[in-house]
Amino acid sequence: xxxxxxxxIRHAYGEKPKSEADYSLKEVHHEWNDGGAYALLGxxxxxxxTLLNIISGLxxxxxxxxxxxxxxxxxxxxxxxxxxxxxxxxxxxxxxTVYDNLAFPLRNRGVAEPExxxxxxxxxxxIDLASWAKKKARGLTADQKQKISLGRGLVRNDxxxxxxxxxxxxxxxxxxxxxxxxxxxxxxxxxxxxVYVTHDQxxxxxxxxxxxxxxxxxxxxxxxxxxxxxxxxxxFVGYFIGSPGMNVLPAAIDGxxxxxxxxxxxxxxxxxxAAGARTELGIxxxxxxxxRDGMPVSISKVEDIGRQKIVRAEFAGxxxxxxxxxxxxxxxxxxxxxxxxxxxxxxDSWRVGREG
Amino acid sequence: xxxxWNNKAWFMVLPVLxxxxxxxxxxxxxxxxxxxxxxxxxxxxFWNGVGWFSDVMASDRFWQALGRNLLFSIIILSIEIPLxxxxxxxxxxxxxxxxxxxxxxxxxxxIPWNVxxxxxxxxxxxxxxxxxxxxxxxxxxxxxxxxxxDAWMTLIIMDVWHWTxxxxxxxxxxxxxxxxxxxxxxKIDGASRWAVFRYIQLPKMKRVLLIAFLLRxxxxxxxxxxxxxxxxxxxxxxxxxxxxxxxKMAIGQFDLGPAAAMSIIYFLIILLLSWxxxxxxxxxxxxx
Numbered sequence: 011x012x013x014x015x016x017x018x019i020r021h022a023y024g025e026k027p028k029s030e031a032d033y034s035l036k037e038v039h040h041e042w043n044d045g046g047a048y049a050l051l052g053x054x055x056x057x058x059x060t061l062l063n064i065i066s067g068l069x070x071x072x073x074x075x076x077x078x079x080x081x082x083x084x085x086x087x088x089x090x091x092x093x094x095x096x097x098x099x100x101x102x103x104x105x106x107t108v109y110d111n112l113a114f115p116l117r118n119r120g121v122a123e124p125e126x127x128x129x130x131x132x133x134x135x136x137i138d139l140a141s142w143a144k145k146k147a148r149g150l151t152a153d154q155k156q157k158i159s160l161g162r163g164l165v166r167n168d169x170x171x172x173x174x175x176x177x178x179x180x181x182x183x184x185x186x187x188x189x190x191x192x193x194x195x196x197x198x199x200x201x202x203x204x205v206y207v208t209h210d211q212x213x214x215x216x217x218x219x220x221x222x223x224x225x226x227x228x229x230x231x232x233x234x235x236x237x238x239x240x241x242x243x244x245x246f247v248g249y250f251i252g253s254p255g256m257n258v259l260p261a262a263i264d265g266x267x268x269x270x271x272x273x274x275x276x277x278x279x280x281x282x283x284a285a286g287a288r289t290e291l292g293i294x295x296x297x298x299x300x301x302r303d304g305m306p307v308s309i310s311k312v313e314d315i316g317r318q319k320i321v322r323a324e325f326a327g328x329x330x331x332x333x334x335x336x337x338x339x340x341x342x343x344x345x346x347x348x349x350x351x352x353x354x355x356x357x358d359s360w361r362v363g364r365e366g
Numbered sequence: 367x368x369x370x371w372n373n374k375a376w377f378m379v380l381p382v383l384x385x386x387x388x389x390x391x392x393x394x395x396x397x398x399x400x401x402x403x404x405x406x407x408x409x410x411x412f413w414n415g416v417g418w419f420s421d422v423m424a425s426d427r428f429w430q431a432l433g434r435n436l437l438f439s440i441i442i443l444s445i446e447i448p449l450x451x452x453x454x455x456x457x458x459x460x461x462x463x464x465x466x467x468x469x470x471x472x473x474x475x476x477i478p479w480n481v482x483x484x485x486x487x488x489x490x491x492x493x494x495x496x497x498x499x500x501x502x503x504x505x506x507x508x509x510x511x512x513x514x515x516d517a518w519m520t521l522i523i524m525d526v527w528h529w530t531x532x533x534x535x536x537x538x539x540x541x542x543x544x545x546x547x548x549x550x551x552x553k554i555d556g557a558s559r560w561a562v563f564r565y566i567q568l569p570k571m572k573r574v575l576l577i578a579f580l581l582r583x584x585x586x587x588x589x590x591x592x593x594x595x596x597x598x599x600x601x602x603x604x605x606x607x608x609x610x611x612x613x614k615m616a617i618g619q620f621d622l623g624p625a626a627a628m629s630i631i632y633f634l635i636i637l638l639l640s641w642x643x644x645x646x647x648x649x650x651x652x653x654x
Binding site: 066068087088089093094095097098099101103104105106114115118119159162163 | 545547548550551553554555556557558561565566569
């Protein structure tokens with residue numbers, strides 16, 4: 011297991027990138043702790059798989075270095091880096107038995123047969139496939155196949171990290187939950203460094219200690235699920251995390267007062283906004299309360315999603331979403347108030363804190 | 367769910383049924399008809415039972431021709447299949463090389479069989495042929511007209527040149543359908559080049575290889591045009607395959623009865639062998 015350092019990594023797929031836009035992965039400079047569980051979250055094409063392949067060594071970064079425990083591995087092959095990776099579609103060796111599939115990485119490395127047997131049996135128990143050992147791998151279901159892919163990583167007890175590239179995409183929803191908790195259990199048990207790529211926020215938030223949100227080739231925020239929810243650093247994070255996402259409204263900032271839709275709100279701090287910046291106010295639907303007092307809105311639609319209701323409304327000409335508890339009433343002349351503690355101010359899409 | 371029975375559907379298959387009847391079943395039945403009768407001309411036919419069949423089965427000529435056929439098929443299959451796999455493995459997977467290679471590979475397949483025969487007939491001639499003349503000039507004794515070995519070599523090389531492409535194209539189709547993740551996983555698992563071939567590429571090519579194998583077997587077993595054009599069955603009878611013998615018998619000697627009996631036996635052999643290959647090669651699929 012290892013600490014992974016990404017030292018000023020950039021990557022472009024084409025030859026000789028000319029401008030910033032040519033980079034599929036913009037500069038990433040970060041360190042991942044030994045034994046941590048990280049999720050790379052972002053929409054399709056944001057560069058998360060690129061970053062993953064750079065870590066695993068399937069891709070050479072155009073610029074920058076990558077270090078495992080302080081040792082430069084940038085030019086080492088995947089095999090030399092001793093990494094395990096689980097792919098989106100389960101990769102199994104059809105013609106082999108389940109047992110041989112798991113033994114394959116060990117046999118390729120010339121591990122002695124009694125040791126192979128001991129470790130394969132251990133892994134078979136762990137992934138609940140012991141009774142399938144002698145069966146041909148081709149007859150398995152998708153989730154069993156994915157467990158084998160994972161098992162092939164776990165069977166090598168010296169791997170530096172296990173990387174997951176959207177591993178639950180082809181798994182049935184009810185199995186997803188089970189596999190995810192099994193994975194978490196294994197992680198707690200073995201403490202391997204684990205990097206998990208997904209575009210599913212639930213998956214990322216339930217699985218990881220730290221979520222790395224990527225957008226358009228760059229990391230926009232790294233934080234715990236709570237941080238991402240309460241203090242999104244970028245409007246994209248606000249929009250991407252949460253369902254529905256954060257409401258972002260154009261706002262004029264003057265000192266500690268915020269003018270939004272003709273209404274003036276007062277903050278308990280003075281956001282340091284540079285002159286000329288495009289300023290916005292972000293507020294999560296969960297922190298807007300609908301009542302008879304406050305700022306007027308006009309409701310366009312109410313979606314009942316069971317435990318709560320999502321109210322789609324128009325506030326000062328902008329669409330906003332409001333989460334109302336199941337038993338909450340919706341007044342005839344609706345007005346809203348924003349929880350001041352939950353308001354975030356953004357300048358040119360980046361959050362401006364109370365500091366400075 | 368209730369099934370809906372609609373007998374009108376049968377009318378839908380009627381055109382195909384008619385087409386197959388006229389193109390295959392009826393001609394085949396005329397052959398069957400000839401094979402069990404004898405004639406002395408005047409369009410008068412006499413019942414001969416299985417007489418022709420036992421004649422054919424008892425003749426050395428038939429067994430020798432069959433032997434040549436089998437030998438030829440075994441040789442070209444054992445060259446074309448491995449060679450085709452090897453070429454397919456080394457073809458580029460992306461870039462400009464792909465269309466170039468595909469077109470180059472498809473070229474021999476686009477040439478009509480008798481033209482292929484003619485090309486090689488001329489190519490191998492010792493007086494004017496590029497290959498034949500060059501070999502002789504180099505002091506290598508080569509003459510496909512009077513040397514049995516040279517005649518066989520010429521036919522085999524011609525068939526390899528003509529048909530390896532088919533195996534290549536089929537294998538290539540199998541190879542490009544393998545997702546990149548398999549190769550990446552193999553790298554991570556530390557698999558050797560051989561292990562990648564043995565456990566990823568070969569299993570994925572299995573189906574197309576089966577098709578390539580069957581097509582090449584059936585085609586080579588029925589080979590007629592090319593040896594007819596190049597060697598005419600000679601020297602002696604050394605390249606007289608079943609098909610050539612059949613034409614000699616049916617059209618040269620006008621022995622309709624024995625020729626009909628022989629073509630039915632010939633047909634049954636191909637059917638039987640193809641069925642055996644298919645069963646053997648697909649049986650491993652079922653025991654999953």
